[in-house]
Amino acid sequence: MNFDFSDDQKMLKEQVNKFLTDKCGMDVARRILDGDEPYAKEVWQGLVDMGLMGIAIPEEFGGLGLGALELCVVAEELGRVAAPVPFSTSVYIATEAMKLAGTDEQKKTWLPKLAAGEVIGTLAMSEGPQAAGPRSVEVSFSGGKLNGTKIPVPDGSAADFAIVLANTGGKGDKALSFVLVDLTAKGVTREDVKTIDPTRPHATISFDNVDAELMGEEGNGWAYTQEVFDAAAVWMAFEQIGGTEASMWMARDYALERYAFGRLIGSYQAIKHKIADMYVKLELARSNAYFGAMMLNDKGAELPQAAAAARISATEAYRYAAQENVQVHGGIGYTWEADTQFFYRRSKLLALALGSSIEWKDKLVARLEARNAA
Amino acid sequence: MDFNDTPSEAAYRAKARAWLDANAERKTAKKDSLPALSLTEALERARTWQRTKAEGGFACITWPKEYGGQGGSSLDNVVYSQEESNYLVPGGFYAIGLGMCLPTVLAWGTDAHKERYVAPAVRGDEIWCQLFSEPAGGSDVAGLRTRAEKDGDEWVINGQKVWTSGAHYCDYGIVVVRTDPNVPKHKGLTMFIIDMKAPGVEVRPIKQMSGESEFNEVFFTDVRIPDSDRLGEPGQGWKVALTTLMNERLAVGGGGGADWEELLGLAQEAEMEQTLATANSAVRERIADWYVQTQGLKYTRFRTLTALSKGQTPGPESSISKIVSATKMQELGSFAMDLQGQHGIVRDREISPNAAVFQNQWMGGAGYRIAGGTDEILRNIVAERVLGMPQDIRVDKDKPFSEMPAGK
Numbered sequence A: 001m002n003f004d005f006s007d008d009q010k011m012l013k014e015q016v017n018k019f020l021t022d023k024c025g026m027d028v029a030r031r032i033l034d035g036d037e038p039y040a041k042e043v044w045q046g047l048v049d050m051g052l053m054g055i056a057i058p059e060e061f062g063g064l065g066l067g068a069l070e071l072c073v074v075a076e077e078l079g080r081v082a083a084p085v086p087f088s089t090s091v092y093i094a095t096e097a098m099k100l101a102g103t104d105e106q107k108k109t110w111l112p113k114l115a116a117g118e119v120i121g122t123l124a125m126s127e128g129p130q131a132a133g134p135r136s137v138e139v140s141f142s143g144g145k146l147n148g149t150k151i152p153v154p155d156g157s158a159a160d161f162a163i164v165l166a167n168t169g170g171k172g173d174k175a176l177s178f179v180l181v182d183l184t185a186k187g188v189t190r191e192d193v194k195t196i197d198p199t200r201p202h203a204t205i206s207f208d209n210v211d212a213e214l215m216g217e218e219g220n221g222w223a224y225t226q227e228v229f230d231a232a233a234v235w236m237a238f239e240q241i242g243g244t245e246a247s248m249w250m251a252r253d254y255a256l257e258r259y260a261f262g263r264l265i266g267s268y269q270a271i272k273h274k275i276a277d278m279y280v281k282l283e284l285a286r287s288n289a290y291f292g293a294m295m296l297n298d299k300g301a302e303l304p305q306a307a308a309a310a311r312i313s314a315t316e317a318y319r320y321a322a323q324e325n326v327q328v329h330g331g332i333g334y335t336w337e338a339d340t341q342f343f344y345r346r347s348k349l350l351a352l353a354l355g356s357s358i359e360w361k362d363k364l365v366a367r368l369e370a371r372n373a374a
Numbered sequence B: 001m002d003f004n005d006t007p008s009e010a011a012y013r014a015k016a017r018a019w020l021d022a023n024a025e026r027k028t029a030k031k032d033s034l035p036a037l038s039l040t041e042a043l044e045r046a047r048t049w050q051r052t053k054a055e056g057g058f059a060c061i062t063w064p065k066e067y068g069g070q071g072g073s074s075l076d077n078v079v080y081s082q083e084e085s086n087y088l089v090p091g092g093f094y095a096i097g098l099g100m101c102l103p104t105v106l107a108w109g110t111d112a113h114k115e116r117y118v119a120p121a122v123r124g125d126e127i128w129c130q131l132f133s134e135p136a137g138g139s140d141v142a143g144l145r146t147r148a149e150k151d152g153d154e155w156v157i158n159g160q161k162v163w164t165s166g167a168h169y170c171d172y173g174i175v176v177v178r179t180d181p182n183v184p185k186h187k188g189l190t191m192f193i194i195d196m197k198a199p200g201v202e203v204r205p206i207k208q209m210s211g212e213s214e215f216n217e218v219f220f221t222d223v224r225i226p227d228s229d230r231l232g233e234p235g236q237g238w239k240v241a242l243t244t245l246m247n248e249r250l251a252v253g254g255g256g257g258a259d260w261e262e263l264l265g266l267a268q269e270a271e272m273e274q275t276l277a278t279a280n281s282a283v284r285e286r287i288a289d290w291y292v293q294t295q296g297l298k299y300t301r302f303r304t305l306t307a308l309s310k311g312q313t314p315g316p317e318s319s320i321s322k323i324v325s326a327t328k329m330q331e332l333g334s335f336a337m338d339l340q341g342q343h344g345i346v347r348d349r350e351i352s353p354n355a356a357v358f359q360n361q362w363m364g365g366a367g368y369r370i371a372g373g374t375d376e377i378l379r380n381i382v383a384e385r386v387l388g389m390p391q392d393i394r395v396d397k398d399k400p401f402s403e404m405p406a407g408k
């Protein structure tokens, strides 16, 4: 058995870690939080220079043609610094969707630019305060025209194109299709929305009779979404693990500096056990994510369950670590000045980015039933 | 056992309701909160309401009449609060002063203090804040370092407080300071009334994680306080502070925000991927859990009130209210955001369900679990003071304060 990343993959991890530690400290997240840049362009450029956007894009489309594992180690490092860049949206989601459902023509147009980090793609699903899906999506595509409003669209202001989950009139799950739209097209309007995490801006995007094209098979949009999300769930789990670990060490370090009642707060069991629980959740999440990564990389039959387990586990670990990191810090942890907030915000943002845990738990059990029936 | 009003409670309730009908607007399903205003406007709205209440005979119901109260019973007070909760009235600004600071003045102040300070506070003319926590300690308030030195019949204060809610608009505060560093820490403290506009008091707002600035740092540079504004004896400050903290446990109940009812309302409208949210058993389970907690707290309060009406004083067991409600505030907000799917991250009064109350309480709950006694400290209080378990090993009880280790 060798249930670990390779030396090359570990080297890549170190290289990304070094770059981000240098160039993407918490001051960068803070600059994006307080200012109005959509993302940290110089960090994005640095990631481009390392070729990271093209890791999982085949060489024929300008990528490095590596497997899923290299992206996992990158994701973990991005999560560790709560990097304010549209990487997850563009790379784990839009790029995967393009690889999965794009026509040759569409792939030729967009994948090389995605690989070079010249364009940013996004997936537009949500339309209101409920789960996006066949029961709720109303944005429509017919006769080559897209109509309706998506909110919130991740990195919607920064993105160059969107893959829109649109209603094409079919029945049940077949109601939805992937529709590709250039966001600079006529009839597109975008406006930033106020969210809990301004370091990863979201937008409202309205489509008024916008020229767009089908991506993949009509009526297959929901099935594509599931497949893209299974892959994205694994990568995002690594990003969540990075944030979990950062929160845990931040809490641990503070517990070793702060005195109350003449003793280090880290000497109180209430605090020690809290941080030990962070560690337990982190390690379970990491192991689940490793298995997810292996299944994703090997296109293993267990991927549906593995991805869901990775997602649920990492979401819970990050929720707990980010939230209790604030608690361990006491009053200072609840201020704008403290860095605790970046992880608190990001933990919830990532928890909702691919559908909530309630949905994933439901999905996991359904998948287990399906497997056991087979 | 029943919840029926006694004849006198019923009469008081009718009187309160009639007065509220004449002076305030009843809440409706459509309109259950007042519009958001700027700080100045909100302050004015709260001030006007406090004055109206004082004139109508419903402010500080249990306080002595001679100081502007109504000399009423604690049950009168409860009956009124129950009725008032059905109306759109401003709250917030007076909670700390009237809930914690002035009860301390009433318990420890001289007649002159009570005459000078209580009535204007009841009328809403003067607002108070609580200056206890310092950078060196919030849980361990008694580890505070702000010093006061006696100079004739004045005290000269130097140092810093932090997390002082409302200091930026308050007129007075109660401040606990160290007057003797050479005795064990609880023995060297003294409590004063401080004029927040006095020379040498500087208030700097602190921005919270939520984006608002409701609390402050307060710096003291050679601030002079007349000895006549001392509450209790020199060295008795910790005992005085405990009066405030006991009142804090009573004053802070629910942290506000939405409860199971709003969550149920949301679930009845929100589609999930496969069903309507109310058809999902995990959703139903959480709603049930929070309903049970809310009811449990409500009836615990009724038991406390019954004890109160029989003349008993509520003890440290009232800590459980905050232990339950602070976590509930945070988790219920978080779960409601889950039900909103990706849109759950949107935090905008105009477009988020229930004017973004769920997003706001997910944020605010993180602070509420810390404010006024952290989750961990409240559990220590229950374990040690209710259940009689031993304290953690204390290294700070007998040594002089000046010899204590300190970190960040």
Ligand SMILES: Cc1cc2nc3c(=O)[nH]c(=O)nc-3n(C[C@H](O)[C@H](O)[C@H](O)COP(=O)(O)OP(=O)(O)OC[C@H]3O[C@@H](n4cnc5c(N)ncnc54)[C@H](O)[C@@H]3O)c2cc1C
Pocket: A258, A259, A260, A261, A265, A268, A269, A270, A271, A327, A328, A329, A330, A331, A332, A334, B096, B129, B130, B131, B132, B133, B134, B135, B136, B137, B138, B139, B140, B162, B163, B164, B165, B166, B215, B367, B368, B370, B371, B372, B373, B374, B375, B376, B377, B380, B392
């Ligand atoms: C929104 C808000 C409003 C506030 N308003 C006011 C105000 O108006 N006036 C005022 O005086 N203060 C106010 N405070 C301060 C508040 O009372 C303190 O923040 C709180 O008591 C915690 O103190 P601290 O911040 O110093 O954290 P610390 O005491 O340093 O605590 C850090 C961590 O250590 C834990 N800990 C400490 N001691 C122990 C122990 N013995 N066992 C186990 N765990 C322990 C704590 O639970 C916490 O998790 C406010 C705070 C907030 C967040």
